[in-house]
Amino acid sequence: MSFIRITKQFTFETGHALYGYDGKCRNVHGHSYKLSVTVIGEPISDKNHVKYGMVIDFTDLKVIVKEEVVDQFDHATVFNQNTPHVELAKELEQRGHHVILVDYQPTSENMVIDFAQRIKNRLPQNIKLLSLRLQETESSYAEWFATDNE
Ligand SMILES: Nc1nc2c(c(=O)[nH]1)N=C([C@H](O)[C@H](O)COP(=O)(O)OP(=O)(O)OP(=O)(O)O)CN2
Numbered sequence: 001m002s003f004i005r006i007t008k009q010f011t012f013e014t015g016h017a018l019y020g021y022d023g024k025c026r027n028v029h030g031h032s033y034k035l036s037v038t039v040i041g042e043p044i045s046d047k048n049h050v051k052y053g054m055v056i057d058f059t060d061l062k063v064i065v066k067e068e069v070v071d072q073f074d075h076a077t078v079f080n081q082n083t084p085h086v087e088l089a090k091e092l093e094q095r096g097h098h099v100i101l102v103d104y105q106p107t108s109e110n111m112v113i114d115f116a117q118r119i120k121n122r123l124p125q126n127i128k129l130l131s132l133r134l135q136e137t138e139s140s141y142a143e144w145f146a147t148d149n150e
């Protein structure tokens, strides 16, 4: 059998601020993030299996990524809980806004590391997360590769 990579793409709108950063992204702002999720596995060879010919059903992959990332981060604002932004986050939360506190600076790099962990924990044993690509703007993205992190 052959190992095959399959990819599913997602889009979500998320706000963030980079506390202490020396550029315009220290301000609260948002992005239309694009996330590409690539997994690898062998297509199911059992002709009687309902998922015959699939590495993983795109729909099942979608459910995992939506539950772990998209539904949580879409239209939320992410703040680093280890900075004074935690006060701003609390205020927003009290006023009914969807806020996510993370224990890292919410750069594309750190968000893609976080997303990799979340998705890996949910994949079936025979499916391996190969890579993630998180696109923040038209010209900026961060990538996570399993081979770089073994
Ligand atoms: N290595 C990183 N650098 C920057 C990050 C990041 O996550 N990792 N993030 C930012 C800002 O959040 C900003 O949103 C993105 O910066 P930039 O690509 O410079 O944004 P522009 O809108 O100016 O992009 P253009 O497409 O070049 O107009 C900053 N740096």
Ligand SMILES: [Zn+2]
Pocket: 016, 025, 029, 030, 031, 136
């Ligand atoms: Zn940004």
